[in-house]
Amino acid sequence: xxxxxxxxxxxxxxxxxxxxxxxxxxxxxxGEVRDNNKGKAVTHLEYEAYEPxxxxxxxxxxxxTHKRWxxxxxxxxxxxxxxxxxxxxxxxxxxxAHRAAAYEANRYIIDRxxxxxxxxxxxxxxxGSSEWGQNCDCSSPSHPHHHKHEYQHAE
Amino acid sequence: METQIQITCFAGLxxxxxxxxxxxxxxxxxxxxxxxxxxKLNPEASEILDNCRIAVNEKFVPHNEVxxxxxxxxxxxxxSGG
Numbered sequence: 612x613x614x615x616x617x618x619x620x621x622x623x624x625x626x627x628x629x630x631x632x633x634x635x636x637x638x639x640x641x642g643e644v645r646d647n648n649k650g651k652a653v654t655h656l657e658y659e660a661y662e663p664x665x666x667x668x669x670x671x672x673x674x675x676t677h678k679r680w681x682x683x684x685x686x687x688x689x690x691x692x693x694x695x696x697x698x699x700x701x702x703x704x705x706x707x708a709h710r711a712a713a714y715e716a717n718r719y720i721i722d723r724x725x726x727x728x729x730x731x732x733x734x735x736x737x738x739g740s741s742e743w744g745q746n747c748d749c750s751s752p753s754h755p756h757h758h759k760h761e762y763q764h765a766e
Numbered sequence: 767m768e769t770q771i772q773i774t775c776f777a778g779l780x781x782x783x784x785x786x787x788x789x790x791x792x793x794x795x796x797x798x799x800x801x802x803x804x805x806k807l808n809p810e811a812s813e814i815l816d817n818c819r820i821a822v823n824e825k826f827v828p829h830n831e832v833x834x835x836x837x838x839x840x841x842x843x844x845x846s847g848g
Contacts, residue, residue, distance in 0.1 A: 730847030
C-alpha cells in the first residue's frame with residue numbers, strides 16, 4: 612500500500628476495509644485541516660513530501676509499531692497537494708484484539724510521522740499571505756514534549 | 767579541484783534557494799562545510815539551514831560525515847506533516 616496520496620483520502624472506505632474478525636478494537640485518527648492557526652484565518656493547506664523517503668520511513672515506522680504492540684493491522688496514509696478546510700491530511704488506523712494496543716500504537720505512529728517524516732505543510736491565509744509550517748516548535752509553550760527525536764539535528 | 771554538487775531544497779528552504787541548484791565544493795568535505803557554504807550564499811537562511819537534516823541516497827547522513835562523491839544532496843527542513 613502506498614503511504615503518500617495525491618488524491619482525497621476517503622477514510623470511511625479505508626475503515627470499512629480494515630475490519631477483521633480478530634480485532635476487537637479499531638482506532639482511526641484523522642488529521643484534518645483547521646480554519647485557523649496562531650490567530651490567522653486559514654483558507655487551505657498544501658502538503659509537499661520528499662516522496663521516496665517518506666514512503667520508506669512510514670513503512671519503517673509501521674514495522675517498528677508492529678514490534679512494539681500486538682497489532683493485527685496498521686496503516687498510515689498522508690496527503691500531498693491541496694487540502695481544503697476539514698479535509699483529511701493524514702489518516703492512521705490501527706487494529707488489535709483489545710483497545711489499549713490500538714490506541715497507543717495509533718498515537719505512536721502519528722507522532723513519529725509528524726515529527727520525523729519529510730512532509731511539509733504550507734498554510735495559506737485569508738489575507739493572501741502564506742507560511743511553511745513547523746511541527747518541531749520546541750520554543751512554543753504549547754509544544755507537547757511527549758515525542759522524542761529519533762533523528763539527528765545539526766550540531 | 768572543485769566538484770559540482772546538485773542540491774534539492776524543500777518547503778521553507780525555497781524561500782531562500784531555488785528548488786534545484788548546483789554548488790561547487792572541494793572534496794572531500796564534511797556536509798557541515800556544505801551547510802556553511804550555503805549560509806554564506808544566503809545568510810538569511812542560516813536558521814533554517816541549522817535545523818535541516820541532510821539526505822543522500824534516500825538516507826539521512828550526520829552533518830559531520832565526510833562527503834567524497836558527487837551524489838546529489840537533499841536538504842530536509844524540519845517536518846510539518848499531519
